[in-house]
Amino acid sequence: MNKWITLALAAALLGGCKDDKAEASNKQQAQVESKEQYFPLQSYRSGPYAAGGTGFFGGFIDYLQLINARDGGVNGVKLTWSECETEYVVERGVECYERLKGGLKGAPPAAFNPLSVGIAYALIDRATHDKNPIITINHGRTDSTDGRVFPYIFPLSLNPYSEVSAIINYVGEREGGLEKLKGQKIVTLYHGSPYGKETTPILDLLAKKYGFEVVHIEVPHPGNEQQAQWLQIKQLKPSWVILRGWGVMNPVALKTAQKVGFPTDHVIGNIWSNSEEDVRPAGEAGKGFLSITTHPSGREFPVLQQIDQYVLQKGKGNMEDPKRVGSVYYNLGVVNGILNVEALRVAQKKFGNRPLSGEEVRWGFENIDIGEERLKELGALGLMQPIKLSCADHEGGGAIKLQQWDGQKWVLVSDWIRADRALLRPIIEDSAAKYAKEKNLTIRDCAKEI
Amino acid sequence: MLYRHTGRVIEPSALLPVREERVLAALVLGLAFALPLWGSDYLFSAILVPVLVLGLAGLGQNLLTGYTGLLSVGSAAFMSVGAFATYNFALRVPGLPLLLSIALGGLSAALVGVLFGLPSLRIKGFYLIVSTLAAQFFVQWVFTRVSWFSNGSSSGVISAPPLAIAGIDLSSPGGRYLLALGIALVLTLIARNLVQSSFGRSLMALRDMDTAAAVIGIPIVRNKLLAFALSSFYLGVAGALWAFVYLGTVEPHGFDLNRSFQVLFVAIIGGLGSITGSFLGAAFVVLLPVALDHLQALLFEHTLSSGLLENVQKIVFGVLILLVLIREPQGLAKLCSRLRTKLRSWPFAD
Numbered sequence: 001m002n003k004w005i006t007l008a009l010a011a012a013l014l015g016g017c018k019d020d021k022a023e024a025s026n027k028q029q030a031q032v033e034s035k036e037q038y039f040p041l042q043s044y045r046s047g048p049y050a051a052g053g054t055g056f057f058g059g060f061i062d063y064l065q066l067i068n069a070r071d072g073g074v075n076g077v078k079l080t081w082s083e084c085e086t087e088y089v090v091e092r093g094v095e096c097y098e099r100l101k102g103g104l105k106g107a108p109p110a111a112f113n114p115l116s117v118g119i120a121y122a123l124i125d126r127a128t129h130d131k132n133p134i135i136t137i138n139h140g141r142t143d144s145t146d147g148r149v150f151p152y153i154f155p156l157s158l159n160p161y162s163e164v165s166a167i168i169n170y171v172g173e174r175e176g177g178l179e180k181l182k183g184q185k186i187v188t189l190y191h192g193s194p195y196g197k198e199t200t201p202i203l204d205l206l207a208k209k210y211g212f213e214v215v216h217i218e219v220p221h222p223g224n225e226q227q228a229q230w231l232q233i234k235q236l237k238p239s240w241v242i243l244r245g246w247g248v249m250n251p252v253a254l255k256t257a258q259k260v261g262f263p264t265d266h267v268i269g270n271i272w273s274n275s276e277e278d279v280r281p282a283g284e285a286g287k288g289f290l291s292i293t294t295h296p297s298g299r300e301f302p303v304l305q306q307i308d309q310y311v312l313q314k315g316k317g318n319m320e321d322p323k324r325v326g327s328v329y330y331n332l333g334v335v336n337g338i339l340n341v342e343a344l345r346v347a348q349k350k351f352g353n354r355p356l357s358g359e360e361v362r363w364g365f366e367n368i369d370i371g372e373e374r375l376k377e378l379g380a381l382g383l384m385q386p387i388k389l390s391c392a393d394h395e396g397g398g399a400i401k402l403q404q405w406d407g408q409k410w411v412l413v414s415d416w417i418r419a420d421r422a423l424l425r426p427i428i429e430d431s432a433a434k435y436a437k438e439k440n441l442t443i444r445d446c447a448k449e450i
Numbered sequence: 451m452l453y454r455h456t457g458r459v460i461e462p463s464a465l466l467p468v469r470e471e472r473v474l475a476a477l478v479l480g481l482a483f484a485l486p487l488w489g490s491d492y493l494f495s496a497i498l499v500p501v502l503v504l505g506l507a508g509l510g511q512n513l514l515t516g517y518t519g520l521l522s523v524g525s526a527a528f529m530s531v532g533a534f535a536t537y538n539f540a541l542r543v544p545g546l547p548l549l550l551s552i553a554l555g556g557l558s559a560a561l562v563g564v565l566f567g568l569p570s571l572r573i574k575g576f577y578l579i580v581s582t583l584a585a586q587f588f589v590q591w592v593f594t595r596v597s598w599f600s601n602g603s604s605s606g607v608i609s610a611p612p613l614a615i616a617g618i619d620l621s622s623p624g625g626r627y628l629l630a631l632g633i634a635l636v637l638t639l640i641a642r643n644l645v646q647s648s649f650g651r652s653l654m655a656l657r658d659m660d661t662a663a664a665v666i667g668i669p670i671v672r673n674k675l676l677a678f679a680l681s682s683f684y685l686g687v688a689g690a691l692w693a694f695v696y697l698g699t700v701e702p703h704g705f706d707l708n709r710s711f712q713v714l715f716v717a718i719i720g721g722l723g724s725i726t727g728s729f730l731g732a733a734f735v736v737l738l739p740v741a742l743d744h745l746q747a748l749l750f751e752h753t754l755s756s757g758l759l760e761n762v763q764k765i766v767f768g769v770l771i772l773l774v775l776i777r778e779p780q781g782l783a784k785l786c787s788r789l790r791t792k793l794r795s796w797p798f799a800d
Binding site for chain 2: 085194375
């Protein structure tokens, strides 16, 4: 009996191999004929960070659906996508990358958006080798801003250094000028992970420059107990606390701040401490909490209303909980969608209205130039900042707005506040050069890029 | 595979006593080394390399837990020592060959392993778990805390040194696979010979009853520490491969307690006290979730919400592990050796 099973298995294997080959040649043919552009989505909808994953990828997918439903794709090229669950785990992310990078039914992949620092790091070598852009909007490796060393990595809109610099600029504004920071004390409460530590050197540098004292206090992952840290903060009596949190650490920080009697309106949450999911669990303690954002929440923006009209009302929305449409994570997904699609548009202008290769899409990203005018056309004025990228600059934005939690929703309390990017650029270039030396990379000459 | 065992003189310590098996092994090996000629990137980067590397880590765990009977949940810590040491050797000693820096990384892990193995001289079983748990947390803390180890990288993430041996670039998926395969093969053969040697048997004597082993003159202190060193060396090399050959980068968080458990599960599912088992266990742990994922994409795409499916998949994975362990408590290796015995007599007896 067993032998028949063995034989059957062997036959199936052989058959499978044969099919593979046939498929491969089909694929090549389809690549030429396909009129679709593919978005490989390394999403995460389960695991500890599911709130971020479902919101972000929900917004992203809904925007892609809008482009298909309203415009019939980008200049006639339909957008397709498929998901692969990463659970925010690096190995799963790598497996997904390898699985999806071949495209979908002949449609070539445009860009990867893993929304995970760890996965993005693991993809740097692979993606550069395969010529696939990796988009790490509002996060990622700071020195990948230097596109000469990291040609395929894009920490769009706000890298960690800009984030901190802009926060300090806001604090200066509140205190009545950056020179007033002298002698002040600022505490940064950070998540004990690479992400949390990323900005330590830059805060030290800014402290030296403006003459304030900075105290770094670590909260070990996951951060559901912070009594000791906040008692220390209480003793230090800082004028401001920068909360560099992630996940459950955020609401716990707010609750503990209230318990020890530190005013939450002098706690500034960073870009990953700024969602509804971060403050709602803190209840009353969250009231007055400030945080930064590059993309206000809310549904009043025209692009969100069009998503409502073309996608949500047709019952095609991606969010399981429609109430989360317009939340911080969702809107970040929409902004990410806008930037990805805009890159396609820019690249199509140069390469023709057809599905593009990763290298061509990269060119598209590097030549994105969205001004106020274009933002209005996109229906995203106020939802995102004007952004201009180049071969050397893969960030392009570097501005934040401050929002305050009123107990129910976020209320904007500032205009765009810019980071001191001129100050940061040399540090970024140094760090990138060090990386290039470690890896024996040749630095791209941007003057030769067209 | 039509061959018989009966009527032949079998040398018990020989690697492959039967000629047909030697032929088969040579064929499989030849195939394995020729694979880069036609294999796809996905096959190498997502399937074969992680199986090989995790298998090697499982082997390290097996040497300690399966052969010497010392329970440890600090494997990931030793892996991270290997990874970070390899990185620093490659970075700070110019011109150091890749293989040498990986070996030095393994040796550093062995040193740390001996250090954390010291408590094993006095405590056993569950108590030893606590001491290895300390290694797990301490090492991770050090690498997050001291930025020298990551060459001042502000986030503590390190990236792979250039992968090349004697001027041959191995950074392509096929090259990475060959590198992992070569190292895993050599180390596996060494491990196999070690456990068959008198040293290996003295380890097993320790495992089965250390008092009796002491009575017959086996040096307990030396052998326990050697077992820790050996196991940590394997784990260190596996850690370096995991970081640089498989992922290309690593952060201290990548070697957390979950990774330790994963390695322990590889050893348990594969079969404690078995070398083949380590690789079978790794294949099971790496491939089953991927297979389930593919299957689900095939069957339920667009019909159920993906978040729900993801959780169902976890349940299925857990149930499958339970089933395997209930059906075969001695692990996949035992299953395999039963198959081998059957094949030897097939088709004349069933």
